[in-house]
Amino acid sequence: MYFPIGWPKVLRTVCVESLAFKQIVSNRDKILFATLSDDAFAVWFCKPSVIIVYHKRSSESLQRLGINVGIEWKPDSSMICISTSEGHLILYNVEMQTDQPAYQQSDPPTASLRRDSAELFVKEVIPSLKITLFKEILIWDGQITRMCCISGTEILVCTTRAHLLRYRWDGSQNRDYCLDLGRIPFSINQQVSKAEPILEDNTHVNDIEYSPLVCGFGITLNDGRAAYLTAPNLKFDPNAVQGIWAQGIDDATCARVNHKFRLIAIGRKNSQVDVFTIDEVTGGLELSHTMVLSSKDFPGDPGPVKCMRWTGDGRAVAVSWEGGGISVWSTFGALLMCSLAWDYGLNQDLSKHNPLVVSSMEWATEGYQLWMVKTEEELKCNLIQMDFVKSPLSVNPCMSTQRHLYLQADDKLYINLEDNLTRRTKISIIDSSADAYQESGSEHTENGSDLENSAKYKEFVDDNECRKQWIVLQLPATYIASNWPLRYSAIDETGETICVAGRTGLAHYSRASRRWKLFGNEAQEKDFVVTGGMLCWRQYIVVGCYSILDGHDEIRFYPREAKLDNRFAKIVRVQSQVFVLDVLEDQLVVFGADALVTIYELSLDTNGNIELRCVQAVDISALSHPACVVSASLCRLQDPLPHTHLNRRDETLTAPDSLVINASGKLMMVQREEYDVDEDNNPFNRISLTSMTYVYSCTLPTYARRH
Numbered sequence: 001m002y003f004p005i006g007w008p009k010v011l012r013t014v015c016v017e018s019l020a021f022k023q024i025v026s027n028r029d030k031i032l033f034a035t036l037s038d039d040a041f042a043v044w045f046c047k048p049s050v051i052i053v054y055h056k057r058s059s060e061s062l063q064r065l066g067i068n069v070g071i072e073w074k075p076d077s078s079m080i081c082i083s084t085s086e087g088h089l090i091l092y093n094v095e096m097q098t099d100q101p102a103y104q105q106s107d108p109p110t111a112s113l114r115r116d117s118a119e120l121f122v123k124e125v126i127p128s129l130k131i132t133l134f135k136e137i138l139i140w141d142g143q144i145t146r147m148c149c150i151s152g153t154e155i156l157v158c159t160t161r162a163h164l165l166r167y168r169w170d171g172s173q174n175r176d177y178c179l180d181l182g183r184i185p186f187s188i189n190q191q192v193s194k195a196e197p198i199l200e201d202n203t204h205v206n207d208i209e210y211s212p213l214v215c216g217f218g219i220t221l222n223d224g225r226a227a228y229l230t231a232p233n234l235k236f237d238p239n240a241v242q243g244i245w246a247q248g249i250d251d252a253t254c255a256r257v258n259h260k261f262r263l264i265a266i267g268r269k270n271s272q273v274d275v276f277t278i279d280e281v282t283g284g285l286e287l288s289h290t291m292v293l294s295s296k297d298f299p300g301d302p303g304p305v306k307c308m309r310w311t312g313d314g315r316a317v318a319v320s321w322e323g324g325g326i327s328v329w330s331t332f333g334a335l336l337m338c339s340l341a342w343d344y345g346l347n348q349d350l351s352k353h354n355p356l357v358v359s360s361m362e363w364a365t366e367g368y369q370l371w372m373v374k375t376e377e378e379l380k381c382n383l384i385q386m387d388f389v390k391s392p393l394s395v396n397p398c399m400s401t402q403r404h405l406y407l408q409a410d411d412k413l414y415i416n417l418e419d420n421l422t423r424r425t426k427i428s429i430i431d432s433s434a435d436a437y438q439e440s441g442s443e444h445t446e447n448g449s450d451l452e453n454s455a456k457y458k459e460f461v462d463d464n465e466c467r468k469q470w471i472v473l474q475l476p477a478t479y480i481a482s483n484w485p486l487r488y489s490a491i492d493e494t495g496e497t498i499c500v501a502g503r504t505g506l507a508h509y510s511r512a513s514r515r516w517k518l519f520g521n522e523a524q525e526k527d528f529v530v531t532g533g534m535l536c537w538r539q540y541i542v543v544g545c546y547s548i549l550d551g552h553d554e555i556r557f558y559p560r561e562a563k564l565d566n567r568f569a570k571i572v573r574v575q576s577q578v579f580v581l582d583v584l585e586d587q588l589v590v591f592g593a594d595a596l597v598t599i600y601e602l603s604l605d606t607n608g609n610i611e612l613r614c615v616q617a618v619d620i621s622a623l624s625h626p627a628c629v630v631s632a633s634l635c636r637l638q639d640p641l642p643h644t645h646l647n648r649r650d651e652t653l654t655a656p657d658s659l660v661i662n663a664s665g666k667l668m669m670v671q672r673e674e675y676d677v678d679e680d681n682n683p684f685n686r687i688s689l690t691s692m693t694y695v696y697s698c699t700l701p702t703y704a705r706r707h
Helices: 059-065 397-401 446-453 477-483 522-526
Strands: 002-011 023-026 032-036 040-045 051-056 068-073 079-084 088-097 128-138 144-149 154-159 163-168 205-211 216-221 226-230 242-245 252-258 263-268 273-278 285-291 305-310 316-321 326-330 335-338 358-363 369-375 381-390 405-408 412-416 423-428 457-462 471-474 488-491 497-501 507-510 515-517 528-537 540-547 552-559 570-574 578-584 587-592 596-604 610-619 629-635 658-663 666-670 692-696
Touching: 002 326, 002 335, 023 068, 023 358, 023 369, 032 068, 040 068, 051 128, 068 144, 079 144, 144 205, 154 205, 205 252, 216 252, 216 263, 252 305, 263 285, 263 305, 305 358, 316 358, 397 488, 397 528, 397 578, 397 629, 405 488, 412 497, 488 528, 497 528, 497 540, 528 552, 528 578, 528 587, 540 578, 552 578, 578 629, 587 629, 596 658
Parallel strands: none
Antiparallel strands: 002 381, 023 032, 032 040, 040 051, 068 079, 079 088, 088 128, 144 154, 154 163, 205 216, 216 226, 226 242, 252 263, 263 273, 273 285, 305 316, 316 326, 326 335, 358 369, 369 381, 381 405, 405 412, 412 471, 423 457, 488 497, 497 507, 507 515, 528 540, 540 552, 552 570, 578 587, 587 596, 596 610, 629 658, 658 666, 666 692
């Protein structure tokens, strides 16, 4: 869930104020942004939003090679590739100058204007970049329509002659793996024996995006058709590539791939977006849902879809139209924001002229900003930036069990505690009349105490008296200034402790004392990165992290009452990077990059120190790629029924909780068998996937409660 906040900002710089930007592209880390015009390009830094380097081509180069058409980053941000209108590629080296930063702050001589607070000091080091021409390449194959980076060594170039050429970043062509649309068989799925290539003349690719997680490309053709190109492996041998048509599409304008949920979004001329998923049985494209504006949102026609961009976590997509206007949708089609419903004043008729026409856009790091190229009159363009807040469930799904509502921005939290949101009442199951209601805030008598514990009464939530009063919790400048942006956040059940993690380290806040706790040793804060979420268990803060100092992946337990120091933490090494953490009572669920779901039992010894015991492990590599797993948690579907073990009649065992896995929006449940441990405290068995139940295969809200 992403929501806009504040007014859009217009980014202006004197040296590029007169440029007509046509495209904006971010690097893989979404920290550097390249803006392209007809004769120049500039590289911007994310925060603060300033230009680092600006390069303008000479008039001789423009006359010989043509104007700029497209721009693409190398994955390691060491090179930039520009395509021209005359069918050339221009490769530039991007070198980082380590001797001095691009910007330095200095105080004025006037004493009253000097900085006296930590918030005014920018600790972020803005790198100094140097752009040098590396090579100019002539493409003997018509004009270039689109470029797509497919690996750290190659870039794919689409031309008007229906070819998809693979070039290495050193300028050489990988001829053996170049593709020709006229030789690729197309069908409706991978089980159809009859497949035909594209026989029509003047048919070529006008938009393309690659994703290794879907093992292929999402493409749109200039005749309005859309397809999915795939192959048995990531080498994409021309003899093994197959095309799968997106059925019912004849007016496609652009295509974008959601890597985490394995979705392909197709923008159409009728202003709607069709989202397809890959059928695991037939290999064909199956329509998942459609993003279409209702008459309530906008009664007119905003025109064909101009541009689409998924957020880095795949939880939202931004859409712009040629007629003007932008919108943000959730992964499975809920409209989160639409500029067509904004108030532009009485003199603006959006059906005739929309003041917000966006030709290109890109999400910033963690999705907190949306950079857009806004087209003005007289061929002028502005670069604008819109800020967003998002639900913590987008990166930390274990917070779905919390009753507190809060959103996270890049440097602050917006919190609305449960007491402000709802009023709790109790109603009798036997008699649901109005006199059976009892407010939880009233004083309890002896009978009232028995009433509260009785199973004949259920608790209901009354949302009619909720108060929309947000508590804005600003992160401490001493932490966020060097660890921007905020990446993970967590809150405990009582709402008294709030934990945050930025680029490195972590910090936590106590509502009782209204104070932040930071690492006393800043070196310890810089020595680890939270990678797999965070949560609160009793008096401990649990994080899945990577130790930069030791080079190991770990699970760390920091006591909330003690100082934030590694001396008081319990550190447990794990075999692979932690992706997801979750907890149910005293059971900790850890999912890692090795596709193992490991379940631990947590307990406290007599001294209050935490102890872990590995209970079971599940290998789900056959179900999904680890990067596509949204959440892995334990779920208690019903109260466990006690039964007696045959060999231990005095003990009562309970059935284990079910393991629920959300992979690419598909919900799967693994029924765990009863377990016991041997003399070495090891689990007897590992769970087999024969007990898996396929629950739901369409839209799965990640904010659904498990209890």
